[in-house]
Amino acid sequence: MSTIIDVENTYTSGVYGKRQIAIVRGKGALLWDVDGHEYIDCAGGHGVANIGHGRTEIAAVLAAQAQRLITCPEIFYNDIRARLLERLAQITPESITNFFLCNSGTEAVEGALKFARLVTGRIGIVATLRGFHGRTMGALSTTWDPHYREPFTPLIPGVTHIRYNNLEAAQSAITEETAAVIIELVQGEGGVHVAHEGYVRELTSLCRERGALLIVDEVQTGFGRTGRLFACEHYGLQPDILCLAKSLAGGVPMGVIGLGPHVMESGRITKGAHGSTFGGNPLACAAALATLDIIRQEKLVERAVALGEYTLQRLQEMRSPLIREVRGRGLLIGIELNRRVQPYLEALCERRILALSAGPNVLRLLPPLVITEEQLKHTLDVIEELLVHPKTQNASCAGNSLRDKSDPYILQ
Numbered sequence: 298m299s300t301i302i303d304v305e306n307t308y309t310s311g312v313y314g315k316r317q318i319a320i321v322r323g324k325g326a327l328l329w330d331v332d333g334h335e336y337i338d339c340a341g342g343h344g345v346a347n348i349g350h351g352r353t354e355i356a357a358v359l360a361a362q363a364q365r366l367i368t369c370p371e372i373f374y375n376d377i378r379a380r381l382l383e384r385l386a387q388i389t390p391e392s393i394t395n396f397f398l399c400n401s402g403t404e405a406v407e408g409a410l411k412f413a414r415l416v417t418g419r420i421g422i423v424a425t426l427r428g429f430h431g432r433t434m435g436a437l438s439t440t441w442d443p444h445y446r447e448p449f450t451p452l453i454p455g456v457t458h459i460r461y462n463n464l465e466a467a468q469s470a471i472t473e474e475t476a477a478v479i480i481e482l483v484q485g486e487g488g489v490h491v492a493h494e495g496y497v498r499e500l501t502s503l504c505r506e507r508g509a510l511l512i513v514d515e516v517q518t519g520f521g522r523t524g525r526l527f528a529c530e531h532y533g534l535q536p537d538i539l540c541l542a543k544s545l546a547g548g549v550p551m552g553v554i555g556l557g558p559h560v561m562e563s564g565r566i567t568k569g570a571h572g573s574t575f576g577g578n579p580l581a582c583a584a585a586l587a588t589l590d591i592i593r594q595e596k597l598v599e600r601a602v603a604l605g606e607y608t609l610q611r612l613q614e615m616r617s618p619l620i621r622e623v624r625g626r627g628l629l630i631g632i633e634l635n636r637r638v639q640p641y642l643e644a645l646c647e648r649r650i651l652a653l654s655a656g657p658n659v660l661r662l663l664p665p666l667v668i669t670e671e672q673l674k675h676t677l678d679v680i681e682e683l684l685v686h687p688k689t690q691n692a693s694c695a696g697n698s699l700r701d702k703s704d705p706y707i708l709q
């Protein structure tokens with residue numbers, strides 16, 4: 298009989314670099330493979346699993362909603378959607394009053410870019426070095442990594458990438474032709490770089506001054522991940538457009554474009570300007586409402602603060618020649634190594650811990666916010682064993698040096 302891995306390898310598209318484990322079940326921050334091995338999940342479904350795996354509350358609302366109504370395009374009104382829209386208006390930054398519902402992060406960004414062009418009548422989009430905003434053509438144009446972009450050129454015109462946290466670069470790039478600036482407040486995929494407060498403040502003023510909209514991409518940072526419900530709250534930031542997805546609906550695909558007054562009061566949002574068949578379907582809306590309840594009831598935002606502080610402190614105390622820097626906010630944490638990270642991810646996996654990379658040399662931890670203290674402590678003990686006591690490390694970690702000269706992430 299073929300194994301799961303053989304079958305996937307035979308029929309999958311081939312675009313993913315897969316790890317050699319077949320995950321079949323999850324509970325909280327634990328995952329189990331087909332052979333019954335237990336893993337601590339610090340990959341968190343790429344930031345989707347904030348409320349943890351195997352949530353019976355989500356299963357129950359999905360089952361109930363599925364029996365009542367699964368699909369209902371937005372040409373009709375719907376009770377569950379109305380409740381979610383109202384809830385989103387209550388919890389997102391004050392500037393965000395209206396919402397376009399979609400199905401993924403890239404779609405949220407794609408729509409945000411369209412709204413920005415529609416509303417301003419301008420073409421230019423300013424994005425940042427190391428920024429990641431998705432893989433569809435518009436979003437991909439704003440994603441920075443040349444490996445992702447270059448095979449698909451020409452992408453949409455008018456996109457410039459500027460240095461992150463560099464005000465001078467922003468001053469020269471944002472002009473009267475700029476429709477929008479798009480930014481992550483913590484760059485997730487690009488190495489876990491946190492935006493400086495002064496930078497965000499000045500960037501916002503520059504956008505206002507020059508009539509450009511500020512799009513904040515909180516696809517990864519949203520819903521408690523950074524120790525606030527939205528990372529905007531760290532900065533008192535009122536974006537013009539807010540992109541959300543990943544953990545919003547507890548694992549069910551869903552994205553949101555939050556829209557502020559510069560969009561809504563422009564008078565340029567016309568019927569038919571944008572749309573999505575699945576967007577705002579009652580099934581995803583029901584899952585999102587239940588997810589938001591869980592985040593509030595279980596105080597997961599506060600949990601991300603406490604566990605994030607503990608994690609950062611422990612990592613910062615680790616004295617290792619392999620560690621260049623530890624960065625992060627809440628439970629979005631990056632350990633920059635002076636080595637390529639891949640062998641360390643493999644070594645962690647052998648020790649039954651799943652983690653992510655963020656660029657070639659940053660080990661990223663993105664656990665469910667429900668991870669227990671014991672699970673987190675064990676994860677950090679294992680990281681310490683690998684990075685601080687390398688005599689016990691996996692042989693594949695040895696002698697793995699960074700290609701500093703050729704790697705764009707390391708040079709930028």
Ligand SMILES: Cc1ncc(COP(=O)(O)O)c(C=O)c1O
Nearest residue numbers: 401402403429430431485516517
């Ligand atoms: C900040 C950010 N924006 C957009 C995306 C794209 O989201 P999706 O994979 O749901 O299309 C991601 C995915 O990692 C992300 O981290």
